[in-house]
Amino acid sequence: MDYSIYPRNDILCIDMRSFYASVEAMKLGLDPMDTMLAVVGDLNRSGSIVLAASPRLKEKYGISNVSRYFEMPNDPEIHIVPARMADYLHVSLEITKLLKNYAPDEAIHQYSIDEVWITVNGLQRIFGNRYEIARKIKAEILDNFGLTASIGIGDNKFLAKVVMDLHSKKHGIAECTYEDVEEKLWPFPVEKIWGIGSRMKRNLNRMGIVTLGQLARYDFQQIKKRFGIIGEQLYWHAWGIDLSPIYGDFTKNEQKxxxxxxxxxxxxxxxxxxxxxxxxxxxxxxxxxxxxxxxxxxxxxxxxxxxxxxxxxxxxxxxxxxxxxxxxxxxxxxxxxxxxxxxxxxxxxxxxxxxxxxxxxxxxxxxxxxxxxxxxxxxxxxxxxxxxxxxxxxxxxxxxxxxxxxxxxxxxxxxx
Structure with missing residues (x-):
């Protein structure tokens, strides 16, 4: 693949680890990374969903955001708290304000309440290279809010998001350039890749495509014929190519x-x-x-x-x-x-x-x-x-x- 014809940008994808649970832990004066805490939608319903679990609770008991309240183990060390959405929205807005110290509004794309892309092109003389910027943002979020962020760095939004999902949860900050795609992305199963759900996984598996590398090496015309535009996008993503806009008002969409x-x-x-x-x-x-x-x-x-x-x-x-x-x-x-x-x-x-x-x-x-x-x-x-x-x-x-x-x-x- 000749990557020289594709744009290279400095994109960070920032995700707040166990965001709801971390906010609640800080409200209780606890360490979000060392506390066992679950945020439950409705404490009056045993079948209510667990909206967030702290990293330690996930690690020890396997509780996740698909678990139910009645599945919570009977452990006195576990803190169970109700969801307070206004608090999470407030913290999310404050984090976005912090990011505006690094880049203008049009360079910030809020993907969800706890995840955001930020384009840091041309900021080297002010803040350093993109890895140094990521390190500074991560430290500032921890110092100001007590929250741990995972950050992916990529040449485009897709690479930043995927390397964050696959590698930064373990290392804190992870980086992926076009040249790193074969090493850092191709070995992973297709279902681990952002944008591929369970149904697409089954369809790809039936075609003998299990890993992202196999998808990248598959015949493009067959992928396009089978899945249409979605197939084209998946194929180019497998090569790490993403041409989605990096600047603009990302909130304006035509209402259907x-x-x-x-x-x-x-x-x-x-x-x-x-x-x-x-x-x-x-x-x-x-x-x-x-x-x-x-x-x-x-x-x-x-x-x-x-x-x-x-x-x-x-x-x-x-x-x-x-x-x-x-x-x-x-x-x-x-x-x-x-x-x-x-x-x-x-x-x-x-x-x-x-x-x-x-x-x-x-x-x-x-x-x-x-x-x-x-x-x-x-x-x-x-x-x-x-x-x-x-x-x-x-x-x-x-x-x-x-x-x-x-x-x-x-x-x-x-x-x-």
Whole structure:
């Protein structure tokens, strides 16, 4: 491979190790790397997921972010704490502020709450080479927040991310240039590589591709024919090539639709789910109105409780775009009554408003006062914006089946 034709940049991928657990350990005055601590989504539910486990807890008991609360060993040394999403968001924002001391906003790409790319091109005279910059950032994060960061350094985003995943968790900082790909990446199984999930792993394994090196040496045309554009990307990633942008506003993406869903904490009956669907429609339409959008395709997804399993996922398109809560709710209820089996309890509900149009493009109906219906929604939104999300609600939201009151106390589905 002739790498001379591809751009070389100085990219760092920074990951906060066991971020939630580390923040909680620091709040308790404990060493995040030496303490056994688990962050649990809901301490009142034995089946609640473990959102984060400290490195020592992972090492000793194998607890990870796919474990459940009831699987926690009975060890008095283990600290079990509830998730506090507002605290994690606050620390994440403060870390990003720290990074702005090294690079401008357009060079920082926040990938998740605990992971970020930063481009440090041209900063050698100020901070040293890219390895020295990584070392300084790692030390500053530890000094200011007590948190341990793993940092990958690469010629592009992909190399920085993958070498961080594969090597820096052990060594703290790891670096990979184009010339290092064969040695540092090719020996690893394909499922260890960022962007390759379990389904793609099975497909590649059936083709005799087990390691990244085997993927790189496979016939390009066959990979492209089998997997299309995704296959092309995988092939070039196997050679360490990634042409994704390194500067810009990485947060602006065209909105395809607005969706909202919930995994219910208990089995819901048919009547209770009707209330839940109304609350979800209210939130989806509020978000659409805020963006001055309306949609023509309404989707409802339902999952049943474990004893019956199954469920359904159906959509319906309407003639005129809408962002009126009761319009969307009416369609959702038509789908629900048509496809619900009539007996199963329900545990997951999801609604989506898609096929979006600008609100100004909505045609008025001579026989229906749509202006008044739209204005009601906007007035309710204005009240909530000024006085809080629960300042004005439908009466059904105050019942046991309503979800808005409880969700207003959470961030990302977890306690704030």
């Amino acid at each position: 639709g607005y969706g909202h869903g919930i995994s219910l904490l208990r089995d819901y009956t048919k009547k209770e789910v009707e209330t839940c669907i109304l609350d979800l429609c209210e939130e989806v339409c509020r978000r659409a109105r805020t963006a001055n959008k309306a949609g023509k395709t309404i989707h409802l997804g339902i999952s049943y409780a474990k004893e019956t399993a199954g469920g359904f996922s159906r959509s319906h398109s309407i003639e005129r775009p809408t962002n009126v809560t009761m319009d969307m709710y009416k369609i959702c209820m038509q789908l629900f009554h048509k496809f619900y089996d009539g007996k199963s309890h329900l545990r997951h509900v999801y609604v989506t408003l898609g096929n979006l149009y600008e609100h100004e493009d909505i045609q008025l109906d001579l026989f229906e006062d749509r202006v008044k219906k739209n204005n009601i929604g906007y007035v309710m939104d204005a009240i909530r914006d000024k006085y809080g999300s629960t300042a004005i609600l439908r009466a059904s939201s105050y019942t046991d089946a309503g979800i808005i009151m409880e969700r207003s106390k959470k961030i990302g589905g977890h306690q704030a």
